[in-house]
Amino acid sequence: xxxxxxxxxxxxxxxxxxxxxxxxxxxxxxxxxxxxxxxxxxxxxxxxxxxxxxxxxxxxxxxxxxxxxxxxxxxxxxxxxxxxxxxxxxxxxxxxxxxxxxxxxxxxxxxxxxxxxxxxxxxxxxxxxxxxxxxxxxxx
Numbered sequence: 001x002x003x004x005x006x007x008x009x010x011x012x013x014x015x016x017x018x019x020x021x022x023x024x025x026x027x028x029x030x031x032x033x034x035x036x037x038x039x040x041x042x043x044x045x046x047x048x049x050x051x052x053x054x055x056x057x058x059x060x061x062x063x064x065x066x067x068x069x070x071x072x073x074x075x076x077x078x079x080x081x082x083x084x085x086x087x088x089x090x091x092x093x094x095x096x097x098x099x100x101x102x103x104x105x106x107x108x109x110x111x112x113x114x115x116x117x118x119x120x121x122x123x124x125x126x127x128x129x130x131x132x133x134x135x136x137x138x139x140x
Contacts, residue, residue: 041127044068045077048106050122057114059089061122065096066104073131075099079109082121089115091125098132 049062059081067073074097081090090112096105111120 039068041069041075041129042077042124044075044129045124045127047079047122047124050120052115052120053110059111059115059120059122061092061094061109063094063096063107063109063124064104065099065107067099067101069101069129069131071131071133072098072100073129073133075105076128076130077107077109077124078126080123080125081111081115082123083116084118084121086121089120 044065046064048064053060061079065075076095078093080088083089092109094107094109096107099105
């Protein structure tokens with residue numbers, strides 16, 4: 001086989017491998033740059049207090065929500081209550097409605113059943129934001 005044919009096959013093989021790898025690397029780089037300033041509603045939520053209700057023995061998470069959104073809206077937060085082994089024992093949902101831009105609201109999430117022993121740990125699993133302001137539409 002002629003030497004130029006071997007060189008051609010090696011060059012073609014390298015291109016077949018390197019072009020997709022380069023394209024994937026470029027996609028990952030650009031995707032990271034596009035999303036680096038992205039905010040998530042869970043960034044606005046803080047667990048202010050996590051304890052047991054002395055009367056019922058159920059876990060209670062007191063949440064503080066400071067709106068970083070561009071519009072007024074409602075936050076719906078799901079909290080998971082965990083034991084000392086980090087095992088999920090219960091879940092609950094709380095809502096802070098009509099929170100203005102930059103304002104802080106509070107809510108309490110109470111577990112559905114009494115907690116075994118020790119102090120619970122409250123973890124924000126998910127937070128959703130829904131704007132209560134109508135979106136402006138262009139008319140002609």
